[in-house]
Amino acid sequence: VSITGLDPSLELALDLVGVFVFALSGAAVGRSKNFDVVGIAVLAMVTGLGGGLLRDVLLDEHPPAAFREHAYLWTPLLAVVAVLAARGLLERLGRPVLLFDAAGLGLFCVVGTAKALEAGLAVAPAVLLGSITAVGGGVLRDVLAREVPSIFRADSALYAIPATLGAIVTAAAWRLDQFRPETALAIAGGVLLLRILALRYNWRAFTPQPPPDARG
Amino acid sequence: VSITGLDPSLELALDLVGVFVFALSGAAVGRSKNFDVVGIAVLAMVTGLGGGLLRDVLLDEHPPAAFREHAYLWTPLLAVVAVLAARGLLERLGRPVLLFDAAGLGLFCVVGTAKALEAGLAVAPAVLLGSITAVGGGVLRDVLAREVPSIFRADSALYAIPATLGAIVTAAAWRLDQFRPETALAIAGGVLLLRILALRYNWRAFTPQPPPDARG
């Protein structure tokens, strides 16, 4: 098999942009919950770095990228500064948490799947790992902030689906030797777009009727 | 020391049955909470695979079983289909979440302890790791679904005790060179039975009187 992966520096750049936007979403949640700057910074770090740490621990990449490259530490702190500075701007953006979160979702599912394939995983596990990378940071953010995790929220059903689709397309492009920088960006953009359309038009996944008394 | 472990294919089979029943419990919780199919599937995956992923990461088994064998990915999805299809049946079963959860508890404490001993851990750490494997997926399920984790619920005290007893008996059988397929099944069955009896007869562990104002 030929290794089709991205240029390492492009992969790093995409990963760091993902860290930045997820950290923005974490900082924005922290701010909306009245956390102090420390709490905001912690939530930004967890959201930005959580998915990638999970990915690297599961892939046995040691030390995890976040402990190898200093940029992984400064990037979420930069996001905190941005959120604290851009008071008025954030409000005008409307629903910034959801937007940043969607951008991170797209970038992380592509990078996570690519890293899993580079590490030698088969297609199906790589898709799972890419999806875990994409949703992991946001789930940690929501659990720590005591929110219903985005992935389960009734009003934003199409959260895991765009991430998993993006992971599948990434794996397919890889297998077909078509995984190039422009492909990676197109897939990440497609995931972002799909997520935003789902939010805008309120697309929902099928909800089965709950049983009258399912819980013991 | 002689290696007494199970036949690998039997160990895999027990592990997969554990994944299946835990995934059933996750899917049933998701359904009872009105999650859409995606949320149900995510909760089933987390519950079914969470304990084993924790186990493999702590044992440095790479890649974790869930990323090595495709069956680990299809099994929880099968559980989702089963829960969605078996609408009426689930209700008639009564308290399906607790039943599936109890079966998973029994299987995972046996397999987790055996894998830890195979990996060279001493008896006491292997018992701890087996217990973590057994309760891990259910704890993740409950945290994500924003329920009080089963392990802490006042009305189901005997949750960690059967798992830990099962892990202790597994380790004892291993040390005495008596760990055979029928032993493994008997221990898993014993844990399931003990848990069900505890639920039926409302056995509880001792609860110390809380201090009047313990929390700062």
Add this chain to the structure above:
Amino acid sequence: VSITGLDPSLELALDLVGVFVFALSGAAVGRSKNFDVVGIAVLAMVTGLGGGLLRDVLLDEHPPAAFREHAYLWTPLLAVVAVLAARGLLERLGRPVLLFDAAGLGLFCVVGTAKALEAGLAVAPAVLLGSITAVGGGVLRDVLAREVPSIFRADSALYAIPATLGAIVTAAAWRLDQFRPETALAIAGGVLLLRILALRYNWRAFTPQPPPDARG
């Protein structure tokens, strides 16, 4: 580079005292929440061992200390016995959870940072890892007990700051070849003192004004 680290047996002793005090805090939370003895024991184990397990998994130290040394298993159980036995005493101590938690914070940030530097991490990642070690067990405790994590609680803002400062001073002492047993103890004591002063005088970090409608 010369290795400046502590004597391994001193490092182990500091780590175990940290496990003990964190386990005390976990057991005290469990008791104040009316958990039965099993729930109390589980919460004590999670709080005492959680931070160190996270640390060892992220540093790829296998098996993690908690599975290598039996003392890591008996120490949290000893803390449970202490909390169950010392009924009246705990009340007289006032806010035992916060006190034990503060002591663990000091010890774990020092030991975690030192272990990360021993493992070859650079200064900034070692500071991050030391802070994760220090706050990890308490965050797991609070998530499982369904409390707002200490790190985000408005009335105890200075939680991550003492831990991070302690990690920074540890890394600085290490780099200057001044990391000796008395240094380690002084840093841990300084973190404990800073945390207690912050609680007593209600020091708070800056809280930015929340946006009127930041959340989507």
